Amino acid sequence: MKSQLFTAFKLTFLCLLLFVVIYPLVLLGFAKLAPNQGKVKFIERQGKIVGAENVGQKFDQDRYFNSRPSAVNYNAAGSGGSNKGPSNPDYLKDVQARIDTFLVHNPGIKKSEIPSELVTASGSGLDPHLSPAGALIQVDRIALFRHISKEKLVQLVDAHTEKPLLGLFGPERVNILKLNLALDELK
Amino acid sequence: MNTEILGIVLSFALTVALAIPLGKYIAKVYAGKPTSLDPIFNPVEKLFFRLSGINPTQEMTWKQHLVALLTINLLWFFWAMFILMNQGWLPWNPDGNPSMSPDLAFNTAISFLVNCNLQHYSGESGMSYLGQISCLMFLQFVTAGTGMAACAVVFNAMKERTTDKLGNFYDYFIKSCTRVLLPLSFLVALIIMFQGTPMNVEGKASFISMQGDTVQVSRGPAAALIGIKQIGTNGGGYFGVNSAHPLENPTYLTNIVEVGSIIIIPIAMVFALGFYLQRKRLSWMIFGVMTLGFILFLLPTVYLEMQGNPAISQMGIGQHLGSMEGKEIRFGSAASAFWAITTTVTSNGSVNAMHDSLTPLSGMFAMLGMMINSLYGGVGVGFLNFYIFVIIAVFISGLMVGRTPEFLGKKIEAREMKIATIVALLHTLLILAGTAIASYVFVRNPSIGWLNNPQFHGFSEMLYEYTSSSANNGSGFEGLGDNTPFWNISTGIVMILSRFLPIIGPIAIAGILANKKFIPESAGTLKTDTSTFGLMVFAVILIVAALSFFPSLALGPIAEYFSMK
Numbered sequence: 001m002k003s004q005l006f007t008a009f010k011l012t013f014l015c016l017l018l019f020v021v022i023y024p025l026v027l028l029g030f031a032k033l034a035p036n037q038g039k040v041k042f043i044e045r046q047g048k049i050v051g052a053e054n055v056g057q058k059f060d061q062d063r064y065f066n067s068r069p070s071a072v073n074y075n076a077a078g079s080g081g082s083n084k085g086p087s088n089p090d091y092l093k094d095v096q097a098r099i100d101t102f103l104v105h106n107p108g109i110k111k112s113e114i115p116s117e118l119v120t121a122s123g124s125g126l127d128p129h130l131s132p133a134g135a136l137i138q139v140d141r142i143a144l145f146r147h148i149s150k151e152k153l154v155q156l157v158d159a160h161t162e163k164p165l166l167g168l169f170g171p172e173r174v175n176i177l178k179l180n181l182a183l184d185e186l187k
Numbered sequence: 188m189n190t191e192i193l194g195i196v197l198s199f200a201l202t203v204a205l206a207i208p209l210g211k212y213i214a215k216v217y218a219g220k221p222t223s224l225d226p227i228f229n230p231v232e233k234l235f236f237r238l239s240g241i242n243p244t245q246e247m248t249w250k251q252h253l254v255a256l257l258t259i260n261l262l263w264f265f266w267a268m269f270i271l272m273n274q275g276w277l278p279w280n281p282d283g284n285p286s287m288s289p290d291l292a293f294n295t296a297i298s299f300l301v302n303c304n305l306q307h308y309s310g311e312s313g314m315s316y317l318g319q320i321s322c323l324m325f326l327q328f329v330t331a332g333t334g335m336a337a338c339a340v341v342f343n344a345m346k347e348r349t350t351d352k353l354g355n356f357y358d359y360f361i362k363s364c365t366r367v368l369l370p371l372s373f374l375v376a377l378i379i380m381f382q383g384t385p386m387n388v389e390g391k392a393s394f395i396s397m398q399g400d401t402v403q404v405s406r407g408p409a410a411a412l413i414g415i416k417q418i419g420t421n422g423g424g425y426f427g428v429n430s431a432h433p434l435e436n437p438t439y440l441t442n443i444v445e446v447g448s449i450i451i452i453p454i455a456m457v458f459a460l461g462f463y464l465q466r467k468r469l470s471w472m473i474f475g476v477m478t479l480g481f482i483l484f485l486l487p488t489v490y491l492e493m494q495g496n497p498a499i500s501q502m503g504i505g506q507h508l509g510s511m512e513g514k515e516i517r518f519g520s521a522a523s524a525f526w527a528i529t530t531t532v533t534s535n536g537s538v539n540a541m542h543d544s545l546t547p548l549s550g551m552f553a554m555l556g557m558m559i560n561s562l563y564g565g566v567g568v569g570f571l572n573f574y575i576f577v578i579i580a581v582f583i584s585g586l587m588v589g590r591t592p593e594f595l596g597k598k599i600e601a602r603e604m605k606i607a608t609i610v611a612l613l614h615t616l617l618i619l620a621g622t623a624i625a626s627y628v629f630v631r632n633p634s635i636g637w638l639n640n641p642q643f644h645g646f647s648e649m650l651y652e653y654t655s656s657s658a659n660n661g662s663g664f665e666g667l668g669d670n671t672p673f674w675n676i677s678t679g680i681v682m683i684l685s686r687f688l689p690i691i692g693p694i695a696i697a698g699i700l701a702n703k704k705f706i707p708e709s710a711g712t713l714k715t716d717t718s719t720f721g722l723m724v725f726a727v728i729l730i731v732a733a734l735s736f737f738p739s740l741a742l743g744p745i746a747e748y749f750s751m752k
């Protein structure tokens with residue numbers, strides 16, 4: 001036992017050296033070769049950072065494509081889902097309220113057309129995407145608000161729709177931050 | 188065909204295709220045969236052995252193995268407690284996160300020491316960079332290596348011979364860490380890093396969003412930790428929401444890589460057994476039983492999540508993407524369901540969607556995966572759990588057909604059966620007793636405020652927490668307010684017992700069997716590499732593991748399911 005303890009000490013020290021010092025340092029070195037040097041990719045507009053490409057942010061104004069509800073209000077200092085169970089009565093009331101709010105802000109939309117993602121919170125609370133349907137359903141409202149033709153907006157959404165991996169695997173999605181930046185450019 | 192379904196078919200097929208050659212490689216590593224990575228790792232290992240005074244050719248008995256394993260684990264526990272309780276003032280803490288309270292540090296240290304990675308803290312606000320790397324990531328490597336080394340000892344003991352010498356523990360341990368875990372983690376870290384996962388030393392960034400909100404973004408050396416947390420069935424994420432976080436798991440490609448990393452070693456270990464003992468049919472039998480169980484859980488879960496939440500359908504809105512509460516658009520409901528089952532049949536416990544918000548029966552299948560805990564299972568230890576079920580199945584079927592219970596030429600007798608039964612029942616006891624105590628405390632003090640959801644689902648939250656602790660899984664119905672002394676200490680105790688007894692048990696059985704006389708196969712031998720025996724094992728698993736939990740599942744997810752009809 002005693003000799004085992006001594007061996008264990010020395011072995012632990014060597015493992016710390018390999019896994020805690022060498023392994024992360026080598027990865028930090030390789031990070032320099034990565035597309036964004038291992039840093040979070042920020043997007044700038046007129047010299048100012050307006051967001052991180054991969055991290056969702058809150059859009060709830062009528063003039064923008066709105067992002068999904070978030071349990072952490074899109075503050076990426078933390079992250080979190082609602083953790084509400086599917087049968088929780090309080091949660092279902094929240095969802096109903098979100099549906100009602102959406103219908104008020106988007107007159108003319110039928111309830112059955114609302115995609116559920118717009119009234120449910122994401123897992124991270126930082127979801128940067130919408131499905132194409134989730135973006136297209138908001139076109140009427142934005143067209144009215146900004147006086148831009150619907151066709152132009154539909155084209156914009158189509159142009160920002162990211163296809164499944166290799167065209168075959170996984171869902172289609174739209175990055176809301178990039179979409180809204182392009183929307184502001186549109187005249 | 189639906190691209191979401193194609194995505195999960197690809198993830199599974201690709202993983203199995205890679206797991207077979209990996210199994211062959213692992214078998215070579217444990218058998219000490221030459222591999223193509225020798226030029227890199229031979230010098231490293233020689234240095235390790237020389238500096239720590241280990242003679243890798245000195246073989247150990249099963250008892251010596253256990254002493255070596257437990258001693259070094261004890262040491263790691265103190266190292267983890269020290270870092271966690273002092274990280275607040277130690278260097279490399281750019282966000283100024285605090286040291287942990289003693290009960291939280293106890294829970295976290297145990298949790299990472301036992302490869303469970305239950306997290307009662309949130310990475311962004313509860314850990315310094317030093318703590319993430321030098322404590323958590325370190326343990327993710329060495330505890331996965333411990334599990335694999337234990338499995339290698341059992342492999343060695345299953346050879347056709349009579350001996351009490353079962354290889355050298357340190358040799359198995361170091362080789363598992365350096366030759367298997369390190370290169371695979373490095374590869375995963377590299378891929379996700381190129382896809383946008385951060386690997387830097389910067390603290391939180393702050394900026395003003397397009398709508399004028401001031402928000403922050405957490406950063407840091409995430410990729411290094413994420414690589415090993417997926418590969419080593421650890422599951423303790425860098426960010427609070429684990430692989431649901433858009434920086435921890437930024438794209439569908441990283442999702443495929445990360446979800447494949449969960450099961451690749453557990454599957455490879457099964458094939459490694461076949462190559463190591465030259466009993467490939469036995470491997471296929473085990474792989475078949477495991478996959479059958481996996482598919483039986485996977486199909487209904489994918490279906491139910493893609494159907495959506497019935498309560499939301501009743502409100503009259505479209506659920507073309509399925510149940511999206513707690514899920515991310517870039518993965519969709521199919522890949523989230525696939526991950527949920529993959530992470531719970533193994534002891535990984537990382538998540539890419541919030542399990543608390545899964546529809547009721549999906550939550551039940553996730554729990555069932557952990558209750559059985561050997562359909563693939565954790566790296567190394569998954570096979571050990573399965574081994575216990577095999578021993579029980581050999582014994583029962585031996586009695587049924589009136590033959591002496593034998594496994595690989597060794598007689599199974601009362602002593603081995605006692606150990607196997609204790610290990611198999613311990614898991615049930617820890618989960619059900621824990622849940623019963625927590626429920627009692629909750630009912631006596633309804634204002635205690637643990638639960639995020641009422642009624643049946645609230646019960647499921649408590650049941651899930653103990654199931655996850657006892658399965659050394661580490662995922663959670665995270666709505667549970669679990670950072671309290673009650674939960675920190677009780678789950679801590681459950682985690683220790685459920686890690687070390689299921690390692691000690693199989694090693695003891697294998698060691699005792701290895702010492703017995705080898706009986707060559709004859710006409711009277713019960714064949715264990717046939718599909719008939721496979722079905723027998725499957726039946727034993729269902730009866731011993733799944734049925735014991737039926738009453739508790741009926742009170743939680745099943746009751747919730749019917750209440751929503």
